[in-house]
Amino acid sequence: MLTKRKLGRLGPEVSSLGLGCMGMSEFYGEAEEAESVKVVHEALALGMNFLDTSDMYGPCTNELLLGKALTGRREQVVLATKFGIVRTPDGGFGGVNGRPEYVKACCDASLKRLKTDYIDLYYQHRVDPNVPIEETVGTMGDLVQAGKVRFIGLSEAAAPTLRRACREHPVTALQTEYSLWSRDPEDGLLATCVDLGIAFVAYSPLGRGFLSGQIRSPDDLEEGDFRLLTPRFQGENFQRNLDVVDEIRELAAQRGCTAAQLALAWVLSRGEHIVPIPGTTKVARLHENAAADRLRLTVQELEAIEAVAPRGFSAGERYDAGRMKMMNL
Numbered sequence: 001m002l003t004k005r006k007l008g009r010l011g012p013e014v015s016s017l018g019l020g021c022m023g024m025s026e027f028y029g030e031a032e033e034a035e036s037v038k039v040v041h042e043a044l045a046l047g048m049n050f051l052d053t054s055d056m057y058g059p060c061t062n063e064l065l066l067g068k069a070l071t072g073r074r075e076q077v078v079l080a081t082k083f084g085i086v087r088t089p090d091g092g093f094g095g096v097n098g099r100p101e102y103v104k105a106c107c108d109a110s111l112k113r114l115k116t117d118y119i120d121l122y123y124q125h126r127v128d129p130n131v132p133i134e135e136t137v138g139t140m141g142d143l144v145q146a147g148k149v150r151f152i153g154l155s156e157a158a159a160p161t162l163r164r165a166c167r168e169h170p171v172t173a174l175q176t177e178y179s180l181w182s183r184d185p186e187d188g189l190l191a192t193c194v195d196l197g198i199a200f201v202a203y204s205p206l207g208r209g210f211l212s213g214q215i216r217s218p219d220d221l222e223e224g225d226f227r228l229l230t231p232r233f234q235g236e237n238f239q240r241n242l243d244v245v246d247e248i249r250e251l252a253a254q255r256g257c258t259a260a261q262l263a264l265a266w267v268l269s270r271g272e273h274i275v276p277i278p279g280t281t282k283v284a285r286l287h288e289n290a291a292a293d294r295l296r297l298t299v300q301e302l303e304a305i306e307a308v309a310p311r312g313f314s315a316g317e318r319y320d321a322g323r324m325k326m327m328n329l
Contacts, residue, residue, distance in 0.1 A: 001047035002293045005275050007078070009197030011151050011172040012120065014078045016268060016293050018050030019043045019286070020203060020279030025062035028209075029222035031281040033065060040069040042283050044076050046290050052080045052175075052203070052277045054125055055110050059087035063113035074116055080173075080201075081110050082155060084125035096326065098128030098136035107143050123153040123175055127329040133161050134168045141169035153201070158328045159192040166196055178202035178274070180211055180248070180263055180305070181232070181241065181314035184328070194273055205267045205276035206289075207232075207314075210241060212260040213249045231316030240315040247308035257295055260285075264292035266305055 002015040022028075024036035040051070051070075053062045063081060070077060083106035086094035103124075110119060122143065124136055143149040151172035154165060165171050174193055178185050182204065193200045206212055208227050215221065218228060218238060227233045232241055245259065252262040260278075267276045278289045297305075317324055 002290060005272060006199070007121070007151070007201075007275070008172045008199040008273070010170055011199060012078050014050035014275060015048045016275065017048060017264065017290060018052055018080075018201070018275055018277035019048055020277040021051060021053045021062055021066060022057045023279045024065055024281055025058040027057075027226040028281075029225050035283075036065060036281055037069045039281060039283055039286050040066065041073075042286055044073060046286070048286075048290060049076060050078045050080070050275065050277065052201070053114075054082035054085070054123075055106055055113075056082070056085040056087050056125065059091060060109075060113060063110055067113055067115035071115065078120045079114065079116065080121035080123065080153070081114065081119055082123040082125035083107065083110070084123075084128065084155075096126045096128045098124060098131040098133075100135060100139040103136060103139045104143070107148055111148060118147060119149045121151045121153055121173060122149040123155045123173070124157075125155050126326045127154065127157050127161055129329055133157075133165050137165045137168040137171070144169070155203075156327045156329070159189050161329060162189075162192060162196065162198070166198075171196070171198055173199040173201050173275075175201040175203055175277075177204045177318060178267060178270075178276075179205045179207045180266055180309045181207045181244075182318050183311045186311065190271060190274070194271070198273070200271070200274045202267050202274055202276040204318075206260055206263055206278050211245060211248065211263040212258070213245050214260075216242070230319060232314060232318060234316065237316035241313075244309050244313050248305070251301070251304055251308065255295075255301065257291070258288060260288055261292040261295055262297075262305070264289060265295040265297050266302070268292065269297050269302065 004013045005016050024031050088094045140152040153173035155175040249259040252259045
């Protein structure tokens, strides 16, 4: 069974590694629903009880999938979902919405899809620059008072925004991308979370699979895979990043683990308030990721990782220019 970590000062205890469910429904190519349900059930068997979804994944179909997978198992999980990124009827993106009436409507819709009476952790997926954070978070607090939500969180919010939000209502978790090749949170955001007693939930801790070393060419990705549109997977950037990943693989081999396990253990080593949520659609990969919980890196190993993969090594931005404007608001 996986070890446990507490979600912030006031939040629930969760497994040290959570399960990101996005790829089961969209963005990374086709996934088999039956296999995804098996992954969820196996995660629970391993003690991986922190599941992450969003109303925009699919859109909506990821929540429906989890509602099905968790039938009869709801009490075993700490279930997190999100609102705020608007999807159009044709599946396009319609911006960000943090208005109170939208927040309430999204919560009710998520509860129905997830087949549950409450959401353990409800995130604002992206900060709406046109709505004061106090207004959005105040509405999320109303959902807590109504018993529809237990705890609230923000995603990709800047430290000043996080502090303002906490003055309106206690925030349990901040979810932001963090991995060996995405280390911007080290610019004060991780420390702010410690200061405020907030958990830091690291999404894409394996760099969207790249840090596993299993993706050797853009041709390894299916047509329509979201990653093909991101700068780090394009042109010369791909090979430059792969060269570093190959060095990480060598360090992993010396330790007797996989590159993915080494990358996850590195994230876990950055602080007890950090909970990575790697995603997968395969049971074998789930077991591989879970084994990182038992891996304790020495000072020498951490120094060796830093030497081959120093902060800022990644070539290219993590998202395209349009999506980058939605980050760190």
